[in-house]
Amino acid sequence: MNEDPTLSLLIRKKVFSRLISYTEVNILLKVKNHDADRHCLTLNVQVSIMSSYNNGANDSDTSVQVTSAMPEEENTATIANYWYNLGFQGFKELGYEPDAIVSCLRIDVELDGRSISVRSSTTLSTAEICESMLKLTAYNQTTIAIINGGTVRIDDILRETITQYDIIRTLPFGNRVIALSVPGHLLAQVLTKGTSLKGNGIFIAYTRVETFDGGNTWLLNGTDISKSGLYYDVATTAYIRDFTQLNKSYVITLHNANVTQTKSLMQYLTIKYSPC
Template identity: 35%
Template sequence: MKNKLFLAVIFIIVFFSCKQNTSKNELTFKFIQLNDVYEIAPLGEGTFGGLARVAHVRDSIKKENPNTFLFMAGDFLSPSLLGTIKVNGERIQGKQMIEVMNAMEFDLVTFGNHEFDLKEKDLQKRLNESSFPWMSSNVRHKKNDTVSFFEIQQYKDTLPVSDIFTMEMSDANNNQIKIGFLGVTLPYSVKDYVYYGNIYDEAERAHNELKNKVDLVFGLTHLELEQDKEFLKRIPEIPLVMGGHEHYAMSVPIGDSKITKADANAKTIYIHTLVYNVDEKSLKIESELFNIDDKITSKPEIENIVNKWGNILNFKIKEIIDEPSEVIFVSSESLDGTEKSNRSIQTNLGAIITQSMAWSFNDEVDAALVNGGSIRVDDMLPINLSSMDIFRTLPFGGGILKVDLKGVLLKEVLDYGMSKKGTGAYLQRYFVDQGPDGKWLIQGEEIILDKIYKVAFSDFLLRGFDIPFLTPNNKHVKNIHRPTKEDKAYDIRKATILYLKSLGN
């Protein structure tokens, strides 16, 4: 094992230093890009990811080239199982990410849509704890009918989150360069305290502000790919957009520029080698997608922080499940836990969860429904599923209720869920289909409006948060069976774990 790690270190240093043989009028610098990182520890039984490994890679490269910079293209404070855990009565809510990223000394981050999963006061705490700079050209803080920059409050100082960002560098040949960054975020998470300026208008404004002050401008974005493409069509002078949001790696050329996105949870990172000719004012970029896996050693200082938080998580999970890392099920295919899918289509993961809900009542229900917004992992799950994967998927837990309700209300609930496609109120379903004519079918039969149906619901749904009229006070709700602590239905995560174990593969 030690030999493997030693060879991995040698590979990193040699591979990324061999590209630096440049002429005296060329300055070489490096960008290390991450995006959509929700987990600080390795995943897949330790086989991929892990921010301590990323830190080691960055340090190895920076040792050879001091002009090496670390970026996060949004989505890192939420969602995660660890973020939902309470310590001293308060949910962690991304505090673990900030501590690790501070220790890693990130050079720049931008907002992703998931940063706004947090309540305003919790996001402010995370901003205040950050020792690295944040930047956004289109996201603003909406407060008391005013719109202004988000602020970082530390000690007696209050600093605005940057609208644009610049940095200067030089090399041993006294070559000098000043570069700028702009960043935009898609308006996906609508919150009362967040204002989103138009992506393209604000990007063009920021570029106009930067372009005469720096030698080069780069993008650090959290957009859908088509939005990134439009971004570059409008500002073709930007040679590189380091983006996020899609969760899978890509490098997309657009004219003389390109968009890059790494895999989520640091399964991969992009390492960009940029060579700037200070006389010709020309730039060459080579981008390498680099795997972060168990062949790479971890930086001890970062690993210690990761382990501290891991111990907190394991202690809390073991209050519910004895062996959280035990493989409980081997799937024939990856299970789709991505937010976009579970809020818009029926997924294989949604099917397993709703089947588990029905199973927890010995299948003595007519249907089972859970809101897609309850599925928080926003990732593809590994084939070898552990209990921890289920907790990552359903971090908020909660019970499963067996509800007797009239068909007229069941139809109204299903119609509402479909009308909310693309949001957390979209429903994952079991024993429920929609016929070619659009009519709802329960176990193959059209809904009878005055019939009483027994439906397994997540208890969250019956609180009226996602579906306002679905509450215990609705006149068409006739009875609610609430599980006891000894019942399988007491916790949706435990029900899913026990169901998968019962399949016996």
């Protein structure tokens, strides 16, 4: 098995220091995914060195970044590549070309899809998803779009060259875009409640509507939607409709698009940002 030089040096130093004093040393090495990220970008390595001389133990923790510079263990890589390739085959059967380039972002544009971000605020990433849904439902004259932060799963920041696989990683679920007609007072309630759920997957991200008082009042073109007496045409997903207050009988489904959020975002980014 290939060794990480930093980790190996740490172990050797601790073992050597114990060998000076004791005749027998047992080493316990634990590696686990760090709580700080969801895709094993960081490993928390715990080293326990136990002596049979006095039944004592010495523990040490260190974090190791997983990068392309870290050598692969051959058997593990073979298994990982098998499932990776199988996944790509499945994407192609669904009509995707994972390696195809969608667009190239400007150097000053970053699509923040980190869980800590998309579950607590509307980022450029979630705003662009909303805008793509508005474009898709333009025929229905939608003026507001909302999604839940938990629909974004990439837990990373996209920069520069964007491939279809990047978008699949961002929106892996088959959530289909729909258009609803929603009374303003109810839409305001959904926005207020949804934006209060920071850290939750049902946290609501939005576009085109504004709040300047922490989510108590929602304005569209300067008008308080809760007091307008109007219905608003909203682009969202069936998931949002079914699992929020939008499941009321008086909310009208205008259109069920046969297009997923994933493909909607791909189409939108291709248009908005120049190809490479």
